Amino acid sequence: MTLYKEYDRLLVAVDCIIFGFHGDKLKLLLIKRDFEPEKGKWSLMGGFAKREESLDDAANRILTSLTGLKDVFLEQLYCFNSVDRDPVERTISVTYYSLINIEDHDEELIKQNDASWFDLGDTPNLIFDHNEMVERAHQRLKYKAEHYPVGFELLPPKFTMPELQSLYEAIFETEMDKRNFIKRIGSLDILVKLDEKKRTSGKKGAFLYQFDPEKYQQQLKTGNKFQVKP
Amino acid sequence: MTLYKEYDRLLVAVDCIIFGFHGDKLKLLLIKRDFEPEKGKWSLMGGFAKREESLDDAANRILTSLTGLKDVFLEQLYCFNSVDRDPVERTISVTYYSLINIEDHDEELIKQNDASWFDLGDTPNLIFDHNEMVERAHQRLKYKAEHYPVGFELLPPKFTMPELQSLYEAIFETEMDKRNFIKRIGSLDILVKLDEKKRTSGKKGAFLYQFDPEKYQQQLKTGNKFQVKP
DNA sequence: GCAAAAGTGTTGCCACTACACCCATGG
DNA sequence: CCATGGGTGTAGTGGCAACACTTTTGC
Numbered sequence: 001m002t003l004y005k006e007y008d009r010l011l012v013a014v015d016c017i018i019f020g021f022h023g024d025k026l027k028l029l030l031i032k033r034d035f036e037p038e039k040g041k042w043s044l045m046g047g048f049a050k051r052e053e054s055l056d057d058a059a060n061r062i063l064t065s066l067t068g069l070k071d072v073f074l075e076q077l078y079c080f081n082s083v084d085r086d087p088v089e090r091t092i093s094v095t096y097y098s099l100i101n102i103e104d105h106d107e108e109l110i111k112q113n114d115a116s117w118f119d120l121g122d123t124p125n126l127i128f129d130h131n132e133m134v135e136r137a138h139q140r141l142k143y144k145a146e147h148y149p150v151g152f153e154l155l156p157p158k159f160t161m162p163e164l165q166s167l168y169e170a171i172f173e174t175e176m177d178k179r180n181f182i183k184r185i186g187s188l189d190i191l192v193k194l195d196e197k198k199r200t201s202g203k204k205g206a207f208l209y210q211f212d213p214e215k216y217q218q219q220l221k222t223g224n225k226f227q228v229k230p
Numbered sequence: 231m232t233l234y235k236e237y238d239r240l241l242v243a244v245d246c247i248i249f250g251f252h253g254d255k256l257k258l259l260l261i262k263r264d265f266e267p268e269k270g271k272w273s274l275m276g277g278f279a280k281r282e283e284s285l286d287d288a289a290n291r292i293l294t295s296l297t298g299l300k301d302v303f304l305e306q307l308y309c310f311n312s313v314d315r316d317p318v319e320r321t322i323s324v325t326y327y328s329l330i331n332i333e334d335h336d337e338e339l340i341k342q343n344d345a346s347w348f349d350l351g352d353t354p355n356l357i358f359d360h361n362e363m364v365e366r367a368h369q370r371l372k373y374k375a376e377h378y379p380v381g382f383e384l385l386p387p388k389f390t391m392p393e394l395q396s397l398y399e400a401i402f403e404t405e406m407d408k409r410n411f412i413k414r415i416g417s418l419d420i421l422v423k424l425d426e427k428k429r430t431s432g433k434k435g436a437f438l439y440q441f442d443p444e445k446y447q448q449q450l451k452t453g454n455k456f457q458v459k460p
Numbered sequence: 461g462c463a464a465a466a467g468t469g470t471t472g473c474c475a476c477t478a479c480a481c482c483c484a485t486g487g
Numbered sequence: 488c489c490a491t492g493g494g495t496g497t498a499g500t501g502g503c504a505a506c507a508c509t510t511t512t513g514c
Contacts, residue, residue, distance in 0.1 A: 003266055003318045007278040009239030012322065036233055048237040051320050055311035079309045079324050081285035088233045090281050092242065094309050094322075162466070179468070180504065187502095203464050204511040229503085392493070409495070410477065417475095433491050434484040459476085467510075476501085483494075 011091040014058045015046035015130065017077065017137035018067065020102030021154040025119045026170045027102060028134065029066065030126070032114040037088055038127040044134070045115070046093070059096035066113055068106030073099040073153040075144075077137055085129050093129075097137040099153035120170075142230070145171045149190060149226050152211040160198050160206035161185070172230035188226060190216045241321040244288045245276035245360065247307065247367035248297065250332030251384040255349045256400045257332060258364065259296065260356070262344040267318055268357040274364070275345070276323070289326040296343055298336030303329040303383040305374075307367055315359050323359075327367040329383035350400075372460070375401045379420060379456050382441040390428050390436035391415070402460035418456060420446045 018029040033043040047062045049055055056076070064070055077095040085091065102117070110116065118124065120138065125131065145151050151167055152159075165181045185191065192212050197205030219226070248259040263273040277292045279285055286306070294300055307325040315321065332347070340346065348354065350368065355361065375381050381397055382389075395411045415421065422442050427435030446456070 004241060004278070004321075007241060008281040010242050010279060010281065011234060011237060012240050012242070048234070049240060049311075049322075051238040051240065052313060054313050055309065055322065076309060076311075079285065079306060081279075081306075081324070083282060083284050091234075092279075092285065092324075094311070160466090177505075178466085179506085182467085184503090199512085200465090201513090203513060204466050206466060390493090407478075408493085409479085412494085414476090429485085430492090433486060434493050436493060461514105463512100463514085465511090468508090470506090472503105472505090474501105474503085477499090479497090481495090483492105485491090485493100487488105487490090 011086075011089055012049040012055070013046050013086070013091050013093040014049055014055055014062055015044045015093050015095045015133060016059060016063050016066075016074075017044060017095060017097040017134055018063065019097065019099050019120075019137070019141065019154060020105070020117060021167050021170065022102050022117070024166045024170060026121075026138075026154075027117040028120050028123055029105075029110075029115055029117055030123065031066070033127065034114060041127045042124040043127045044095075044130045045113070049094070055094050056096075059094075059098075063096075063098055066109055066115060067100060067104075068109050069100055069104055073150060077133070077140055080129050080133065082129070093133075095133050095137070097140060099141075099150055101154065101156055103156055141171055146228055146230060147226060149211065149216055151228075158194065158196070158198075158208040158210055160200075160208055162206055164209070168228060174230055184228065188219065188224075190219060190226070241316075241319055242279040242285070243276050243316070243321050243323040244279055244285055244292055245274045245323050245325045245363060246289060246293050246296075246304075247274060247325060247327040247364055248293065249327065249329050249350075249367070249371065249384060250335075250347060251397050251400065252332050252347070254396045254400060256351075256368075256384075257347045258350050258353055259335075259340075259345055259347055260353065261296070263357065264344060271357045272354040273357045274325075274360045275343070279324070285324050286326075289324075289328075293326075293328055296339055296345060297330060297334075298339050299330055299334055302334075303380060307363070307370055310359050310363065312359070323363075325363050325367070327370060329371075329380060331384065331386055333386055371401055376458055376460060377456060379441060379446055381458075388424065388426070388428075388438040388440055390430075390438055392436055394439070398458060398460075404460055414458060418449065418454075420449060420456070 020027040030042050031045050033039055033041050045062055045066045049058045059074055063074060074096050077097050080093045083090060154167060155163060161182055165176060165178060169175055190212055191209045194208040196208045198208050199205040250257040260272050261275050263269055263271055275292055275296045279288045289304055293304060304326050307327050310323045313320060384397060391412055395406060395408060399405055420442055421439045424438040426438045428438050429435040
């Protein structure tokens with residue numbers, strides 16, 4: 001009973017676009033590839049799908065192997081499928097993008113994998129079609145951040161308004177007025193203002209806030225849509 | 231030199247969600263599956279990817295084999311990847327959704343393939359995870375139609391305002407005010423009003439319009455974004 | 461005491477919604 | 488002549504952008 005016998009089987013790669021945020025800049029985690037072809041060049045972190053594992057699981061495995069993190073934001077992006085995208089053998093690549101709090105990653109694993117963080121927009125040239133993957137991931141992030149509260153995945157649990165604003169400015173590649181920004185975010189009613197202040201080497205401290213998933217659920221039930229305009 | 235030797239190769243299916251529009255209703259083109267497993271059940275049109283062909287090409291091949299159409303709107307949707315989604319063998323499915331003018335399809339091919347059109351929202355139960363694929367395609371269509379001028383792909387080259395409006399109402403599953411609708415579409419300045427009228431068995435004829443891709447390009451250059459609010 | 465960053469309100473405009481009547485035609 | 492569907496304008500409102508000064512604190 002060999003149904004499907006006559007069809008081709010293909011190599012399936014899973015590549016991860018890993019975003020972080022630090023010091024007003026969106027960051028990308030890249031590795032120096034340690035196997036042929038293109039050994040030594042910069043590349044996204046990736047691996048091959050296994051027969052007995054879903055691609056979602058594979059993406060999580062790959063992400064964890066580089067960052068040590070589990071249960072972080074990870075979403076399928078696109079399947080890159082040109083015939084000649086990998087010179088060795090026909091391989092399709094299903095990409096996933098991840099948003100992580102950059103403070104959480106495991107330094108040791110990063111070193112072991114010859115990885116490092118780059119400013120998005122100041123990335124080295126990447127192998128194969130990985131530049132295109134990054135571009136598409138950024139487009140998706142813009143859309144996603146505009147319509148869903150995913151920005152907080154890139155920040156520590158407690159953050160200040162100026163931090164949140166410069167995150168959105170980095171994602172959307174624009175500047176915003178801080179009064180209007182606070183009004184907009186405030187009107188969403190999904191944050192909790194804490195009594196603590198954060199003093200960033202800096203003069204006057206800024207109040208800390210937390211994202212409250214329950215408040216967000218409440219807003220959804222009420223029919224209010226999350227939206228942050230670029 | 232057998233790089234990548236130790237990795238698994240997987241079956242890669244390509245499934246197409248084919249949308250049409252007729253008589254105020256969004257339609258879906260489905261086939262009665264003619265091979266095991268699940269032979270005789272309703273299913274999306276699909277096939278297997280070939281080693282020497284991109285998935286985009288495969289999707290086009292599959293679409294053409296059922297509809298006779300080439301060069302129509304066809305966009306990758308999502309890669310469905312659960313381990314057990316196909317009971318016969320581990321198979322991932324890369325889905326594509328297509329928007330076609332329902333008048334253009336080839337009746338003969340439809341018959342040969344045991345296919346027929348269903349109202350979206352009145353579809354039979356589909357095999358495997360195909361119901362989920364349809365749901366995701368509809369979500370994507372809502373987004374796409376809101377932000378890009380893809381609605382016209384579902385209409386004949388010449389169409390009336392009431393037709394266009396009921397298309398958007400079908401996609402968004404809402405009702406709209408016709409005066410506001412015309413104002414919104416008009417302000418986009420991407421249509422050409424023709425001197426002809428279309429008399430639909432009906433009393434007073436309605437003016438015909440055409441989508442003008444050049445005007446749309448012009449608008450993009452001017453920085454005006456296409457947007458039709460649900 | 462001064463430099464650097466945080467915080468705070470008001471006004472004007474534009475875009476969107478709501479809404480009701482007349483017109484043309486075929487039967 | 489009447490039923491059906493196509494076409495048209497206005498007024499009110501709410502949300503968004505533009506905009507500048509005061510406060511706190513570390514040095």
